[in-house]
Amino acid sequence: MKDYYHYLWSTTWPNLIVLFLIFLVVFTRLGWKFFNTWCNKRNFLGFLFWIIKACFWTGLLGVYFDIFLLSQPDWFYKPGVINGSVQGMAYDSGTSSYLLDIRSGSEREQFYIDYRIYGRLKVDDQVELMYLPVRREVIRCELISGSKAEE
Structure with a gap:
């Protein structure tokens, strides 16, 4: 919080x-x-x-x-928390923002992240995100398992 x-x-x-x-x-x-x-x-x-x-x-x-x-x-609003795997990452040049697709169970959700998180993550990494529920901006990203977590 x-x-x-x-x-x-x-x-x-x-x-x-x-x-x-x-x-x-x-x-x-x-x-x-x-x-x-x-x-x-x-x-x-x-x-x-x-x-x-x-x-x-x-x-x-x-x-x-x-x-x-x-x-x-x-x-x-209370902050949103989600555990899931990274399904895709993209840069949207129209809004100059980085997008992150997360799959949690059967749901797939999209969030806005900054360039540092974008550079750390790879597809299929397991992450836990804390995010703003309305604007969908990621506040905290913890890598649970994946390519950088194993190093």
């Missing part, structure tokens, strides 16, 4: 920090406006206007958060 969340953090930290800063600025500003409007002036109309602003900003921040969840959905 630690590898899973470390990988997610390493790929999404700019998005999370910007989202956190936006939330911080908006809620600090709304809190300050609330304090000035309600506690100092006791202005009911100003407080009503503050409620409208708070609803607007909450909705807007909800949209930002929803966009983050659509682009990074793996934060709310």
Whole structure:
């Protein structure tokens, strides 16, 4: 699990920090406006206007958060783990990514890997993969048996 969340953090930290800063600025500003409007002036109309602003900003921040969840959905899923044999490997020049086909039992699944894993593996190697369940990116690859495991 630690590898899973470390990988997610390493790929999404700019998005999370910007989202956190936006939330911080908006809620600090709304809190300050609330304090000035309600506690100092006791202005009911100003407080009503503050409620409208708070609803607007909450909705807007909800949209930002929803966009983050659509682009990074793996934060709310458990990591996938699969044991199987390598059936094929390929480089997709259209997406500039390496693909790995794994057969586990009767199922055949495809995952995205980096160039280091691609260089280590051979067809028919037995591997255990930890991967992002939505984006299908491999986080950890352990070679159980095969050409490099025997060396």
